Amino acid sequence: MFFYGFMQRAFQASFIIALIAPVLGLFLILRRQSLMADTLSHVSLAGVALGLLINVNPTVTTLLVVVAAAILLEYLRSLYKSYSEISIAMLMSGGMALALVLMGLGAGSSTVSIQQYLFGSIVTISSQQVALLAVLGVMILALYVLFRKPLYVLTFDEETAFTAGLPIKWMSIAFNVVTGVAIAVIMPIAGALLVSSILVLPAAIAMRLSKRFDLVIIVGMVIGLIGMFSGLAVSYEVGTPPGATIALIFILIFMLITAWKKARMLMKRKKNASLADH
Amino acid sequence: MHYIEVEDLSFHYEDEPVLQNITFTVDPGEFVILTGENGAAKSTLLRNVLGLLKPATGTAKISPINIDQEKLALGYIPQQVASFNAGFPSTVLELVRSGRYQRGKWFKRLSKEDHEHVERSLKAVGMWDMRHKKVGDLSGGQKQRISLARIFATDPDLFILDEPTTGMDSSSRRAFYELLKHNSEVHKKGILMVTHDHEDIKAYADRHIQLIRKENSPWRCFSMDSCKEPSKHPSLSH
Numbered sequence A: 001m002f003f004y005g006f007m008q009r010a011f012q013a014s015f016i017i018a019l020i021a022p023v024l025g026l027f028l029i030l031r032r033q034s035l036m037a038d039t040l041s042h043v044s045l046a047g048v049a050l051g052l053l054i055n056v057n058p059t060v061t062t063l064l065v066v067v068a069a070a071i072l073l074e075y076l077r078s079l080y081k082s083y084s085e086i087s088i089a090m091l092m093s094g095g096m097a098l099a100l101v102l103m104g105l106g107a108g109s110s111t112v113s114i115q116q117y118l119f120g121s122i123v124t125i126s127s128q129q130v131a132l133l134a135v136l137g138v139m140i141l142a143l144y145v146l147f148r149k150p151l152y153v154l155t156f157d158e159e160t161a162f163t164a165g166l167p168i169k170w171m172s173i174a175f176n177v178v179t180g181v182a183i184a185v186i187m188p189i190a191g192a193l194l195v196s197s198i199l200v201l202p203a204a205i206a207m208r209l210s211k212r213f214d215l216v217i218i219v220g221m222v223i224g225l226i227g228m229f230s231g232l233a234v235s236y237e238v239g240t241p242p243g244a245t246i247a248l249i250f251i252l253i254f255m256l257i258t259a260w261k262k263a264r265m266l267m268k269r270k271k272n273a274s275l276a277d278h
Numbered sequence B: 001m002h003y004i005e006v007e008d009l010s011f012h013y014e015d016e017p018v019l020q021n022i023t024f025t026v027d028p029g030e031f032v033i034l035t036g037e038n039g040a041a042k043s044t045l046l047r048n049v050l051g052l053l054k055p056a057t058g059t060a061k062i063s064p065i066n067i068d069q070e071k072l073a074l075g076y077i078p079q080q081v082a083s084f085n086a087g088f089p090s091t092v093l094e095l096v097r098s099g100r101y102q103r104g105k106w107f108k109r110l111s112k113e114d115h116e117h118v119e120r121s122l123k124a125v126g127m128w129d130m131r132h133k134k135v136g137d138l139s140g141g142q143k144q145r146i147s148l149a150r151i152f153a154t155d156p157d158l159f160i161l162d163e164p165t166t167g168m169d170s171s172s173r174r175a176f177y178e179l180l181k182h183n184s185e186v187h188k189k190g191i192l193m194v195t196h197d198h199e200d201i202k203a204y205a206d207r208h209i210q211l212i213r214k215e216n217s218p219w220r221c222f223s224m225d226s227c228k229e230p231s232k233h234p235s236l237s238h
Helices: A005-030 A036-054 A058-079 A085-105 A111-119 A127-156 A158-163 A168-190 A195-209 A213-238 A242-277 B042-050 B092-100 B112-124 B140-154 B170-185
Strands: B004-013 B016-026 B031-036 B057-062 B074-077 B158-162 B190-194 B207-212
Touching: A005 A036, A005 A127, A005 A168, A005 A195, A005 A213, A036 A058, A036 A085, A036 A111, A036 A168, A036 A195, A058 A085, A058 A168, A111 A168, A127 A158, A127 A168, A127 A213, A127 B092, A158 A168, A158 B042, A158 B074, A168 A195, A168 A242, A195 A213, A195 A242, A213 A242, B004 B042, B016 B042, B016 B190, B031 B042, B031 B170, B042 B057, B042 B158, B042 B190, B074 B140, B092 B112, B092 B140, B112 B140, B170 B190
Parallel strands: B031 B190, B031 B207, B074 B158, B158 B190
Antiparallel strands: B004 B016, B004 B057
16 A cells, blocks of 8 residues: 555655644643634634635635634633633534535535545645645644743643743634644644544543653654554555544544553452452 | 732722722732631732732732842742642643743753752652652642642742642641741742631731721622731731
């Protein structure tokens, strides 16, 4: 399968996504915004529909719409501080509704293209998309290395971060915008419906394996690589949709690790009980 | 100079006044306690001082510089800090180290001196042996202690503490007050602390600000007990 150019590009794209997903995913989880990726991918569909409607490159309209939504999300989050998921629910349904209305205005001619964005297609990825992903990957990893300490404190507690002199509002907006840009770039590859699982699941699994903050991201990258590569290989051999196969493999890894941790805990308890008996 | 300067501050929740005519200062080397019955808007007052809430009228200012004319470092412990995110994937050591970041280390490696500071802070609260534990696996009391270790690791010029001794036994509480007193007296730190612990603290605090509800004010509105403020040597000083 490595002889085919489309598979080579698919593996290259997967490699980059696997490296950036846990960085964004971990902060999304800890900021209780796991569903933000889902929201922004729904909103990005509105960007695609808008691009198709007004005959502008959908990548450009998607980027603009997603960045606007990412800023709006932070505003809504500040309105409902204790219930930040409200902002997510509002924008998710709003984005989807806008996409459907714009598609309706497009008189059905763009249905096929919209379907491509809904489900994604990692095997039809172009070399330009890989290049764009590479730029995004370098940008996100550089931002993480540079800002990991402020981000750690911001994620631990926003008020502590504020009193330590960090510009928390701007940092939150910048984080949302970077996530939005990442989603706009990854969405045509992974699909609007599955992009959040690819972003969030590797970090969620890694959180169960490591107790150190910096290690969680590295473990998440390893899990991302295993899930993405094996998902691609399985989908090639069996003929299943790549995005969905990758998401299912992540869920399988999560179940295996949870079962292993549970079994280890039970064995430990049993050992302690038998020691106490003697 | 004043580290904290609050002048004629009032704060409203929507249209309802909850704080009125609050005026006080906290100077370098002063240990000031803030008390009041439950719901007396003590935390609200702290949050106004910190800039997390905006006063309706009046001002609350924190000095941007310390007594050495350098950037003032602020250490804040919010109420119920022990309830922080149970799943936060971080070790005790990572969390306490993060207290040093605001000492000019956001974009620099921690120095040997920073690491020594962290070690001393963890040892001072008896948590050095637990440094590799995940913070989410600690008990409420242990989380409280690492929050204190984090703030001591920062070594701030001004401490703003919201009921930091909740859940501590009386001997740990006294040791903590002792440490604060030492910081204010010897190292000229400013301290503003919300507490319910009126009796134990008497021997340590320099000044006592009490929020009370005056007879003619709305049921939720509190102001200062002027008998104990702004006197520099009130009944609670030792």
